Amino acid sequence: MNLGPHADFIVAAYAVTLFVVAALIAWVLLDYSAQRRILGDLEERGVTRRSRRKG
Amino acid sequence: MAVIDLANPTRFLRIVDRVLPWLIGATVFLLAVGLYRALNAPDDYQQGATVKIMFLHVPAAWFGMFGWALMSVAALGTLVWRHPLADVSGKAVAPIGAAFTFICLVTGSLWGRPTWGTYWVWDARLTSMLVLLLLYLGVLALYWTAEDPGRGARAAAILSLVGAVNLPIIKFSVDWWNTLHQPASVFRIGGSTIDPSLLTPLLIMGLAFTLLFVTLHLAVMRNEILRRRIRSMRLMQAQEVHA
Numbered sequence: 001m002n003l004g005p006h007a008d009f010i011v012a013a014y015a016v017t018l019f020v021v022a023a024l025i026a027w028v029l030l031d032y033s034a035q036r037r038i039l040g041d042l043e044e045r046g047v048t049r050r051s052r053r054k055g
Numbered sequence: 056m057a058v059i060d061l062a063n064p065t066r067f068l069r070i071v072d073r074v075l076p077w078l079i080g081a082t083v084f085l086l087a088v089g090l091y092r093a094l095n096a097p098d099d100y101q102q103g104a105t106v107k108i109m110f111l112h113v114p115a116a117w118f119g120m121f122g123w124a125l126m127s128v129a130a131l132g133t134l135v136w137r138h139p140l141a142d143v144s145g146k147a148v149a150p151i152g153a154a155f156t157f158i159c160l161v162t163g164s165l166w167g168r169p170t171w172g173t174y175w176v177w178d179a180r181l182t183s184m185l186v187l188l189l190l191y192l193g194v195l196a197l198y199w200t201a202e203d204p205g206r207g208a209r210a211a212a213i214l215s216l217v218g219a220v221n222l223p224i225i226k227f228s229v230d231w232w233n234t235l236h237q238p239a240s241v242f243r244i245g246g247s248t249i250d251p252s253l254l255t256p257l258l259i260m261g262l263a264f265t266l267l268f269v270t271l272h273l274a275v276m277r278n279e280i281l282r283r284r285i286r287s288m289r290l291m292q293a294q295e296v297h298a
Contacts (some may be wrong), residue, residue: 001094004104006169013108013162017115021267024154028274035281039288047288 062140064280071273078270085263092256099253108166110257113241114264115159119187120222121268122152126194127219130212140276142208143283145215146198147275151268153191160184171235179228180236183221190218204286 003010093110126148132141163181164174175181194211201207229238240248247254 002104003107004098006103006105009165009169010104010107013111013165016161016165017111017158020154020158024151024271027150028271028278031278032274032281035278035285038285039281042285042288042292047292049284049288049291 062138064140064143064284067140068277068280071277075270075273075277078266078273082263082266082270085259085266089256089260089263092259096256097252102170105166105169106253108162109253110260112159112162112166113257114261115155115162116184117261118264118268119152119156119159119184120225122148122155123187123190123215123218123222125272126152126215130215133208133212134216139283142212143276143279144272145212146208147272147279149191149194149198149211151271151275153188153195155264155268156184156188156191160188167235176235178234178236179232180225180234183225183228186221187218187225190214190221194218204283 089110093107096107096110098104099106126145129141129145129148132138133145160181163184167176168174194214197207197211197214201210226239228234229236241254241257249257
């Protein structure tokens with residue numbers, strides 16, 4: 001594949017896009033595991049939601 | 056199952072957990088196909104190989120704008136119907152829309168330098184797109200800095216509705232003003248002006264970005280629902296301690 005005389009601009013555009021999308025995905029995954037961990041800790045300590053309570 | 060059933064956060068989470076792996080698989084597959092077709096597409100007769108930037112720039116622009124449109128619909132749900140999932144949806148879209156708008160601006164700038172001879176001009180299309188990014192940052196600031204999440208959500212919803220005025224300005228800026236940016240060439244009356252050898256990979260990348268957007272949106276919504284669940288559990292815990 002020959003990207004011609006402006007290869008730097010093409011490679012930079014693809015690299016920036018890859019970086020931004022990868023950062024977005026990493027943030028989503030890290031946030032998910034953090035929320036799951038906090039939720040697990042709370043449930044372990046016996047804290048439940050109102051809708052889960054009996055009586 | 057009725058659509059209204061999705062409005063229940065617990066049921067929504069169950070559905071998201073079930074569909075997310077399929078969506079991720081389909082997104083990866085379409086992105087791979089789209090990138091393969093994009094990188095092997097023929098050069099443009101005028102722009103040469105720099106036309107390959109179009110396959111990122113154009114879908115990013117579509118979803119930067121679509122994100123704001125979705126946020127405006129969610130804002131109506133927040134302000135008019137006060138639906139909790141509407142605010143979750145609006146808040147989840149903001150960082151994704153901002154990221155796509157940022158990609159659009161940076162790739163556009165990198166495309167502009169070899170094509171126009173400059174990274175940036177203050178023409179109507181580029182400026183209105185920059186305004187969109189600043190509006191996204193404003194909404195994110197409202198969500199992330201408000202002490203009371205309810206007030207932050209309402210303020211963000213109002214800004215989302217006001218900012219929607221910018222969408223037709225972006226779309227028609229190339230018709231209303233004399234701009235360096237080219238006029239619409241994909242979705243236009245009379246059909247696309249792009250050769251099928253370039254249009255097909257562009258549409259595949261558009262579809263791949265659609266799936267990426269939906270997948271990220273659902274995943275961020277799931278995180279936000281969990282965050283609100285944690286907040287309400289902590290509040291209940293605090294009330295019990297004080298009781």
